[in-house]
Amino acid sequence: MWWLLWLTAAVLLGAAEFVTLTLFLGLMAGASLTAAVAAGLGASLPVQLLTFALASGAGLAVIRPIAKRNLAQPPVSRDGSDALVGRSALVTREVTATGGLVHLSGEDWSARAYDEDLVIPPGVRVDVFQIEGATALVHPRDPLPDPELEEK
Template sequence: MWWLVWLFLAVVLGVAEFFTLTLALGLLAGAALTASIAAGLGAPVAIQFLTFAATGGIGLVAVRPIAKRHLKLMPASRDGSDALVGRSGLVTREITASSGLVNLSGEDWTARPYQEDLVIPAGVKVDVLQIEGATALVHPRDPLPDPLPGEG
């Protein structure tokens, strides 16, 4: 009969863990399940409580800190357009404050210079510093050549 009490306790603790997400109640539910198995095998009540206490204590002391540490880890990669920040591309159409195209990861993106007064000619390698909507704000990787006399 004690195995049924432990099993009921494991279910109650498991449901409580589902709603609270504390990790502690889930570990105690596992400990109650272990005590239920001990009771089902015919262990005396004192051994059942000892099994519950030992399993719960080990879980709370050893497993919970590891699990909490893993839950706090931030994702290692960015996705969507944010993944383009920091990448390099090639200007396919001159970039000015009002228009331009850059090829990033095999796709053409509208682009503007990060510094508004900058004009970046086609064929120049650029780095993406920011994404605004569907427009990449870019800056040349290398210094731009000085314009020839008579040009802009």
């Protein structure tokens, strides 16, 4: 019967870990599973408690510091042309699906519209969505004015 109580504790602790993401409760759930196995093999209650204590102590002393160290690593830095993705640029020559020119990070870059149906006139601010070779795929930051409304 003890194995069922340990297993229930493991499930409850695992669910609580899922909500809190502290890693502490997850390690306690793992320790409860080891105690459930000990109970299932017929170990006495003191042996089950000792198994739980040793497993939780080992998890907290060994596994948790390693996991926290790996979670605390700095974000991956982007360099080269990948660092330009997400930046803002200014259209200097009309950008279409076939080509154009933008001023990006102090340099002129060849550009194409990310949306093939767009024609982006000079002077419009765009965001760089992707870099393909030496060409920036861009999209207007703000909606473009409707050319039909301007003609009226």
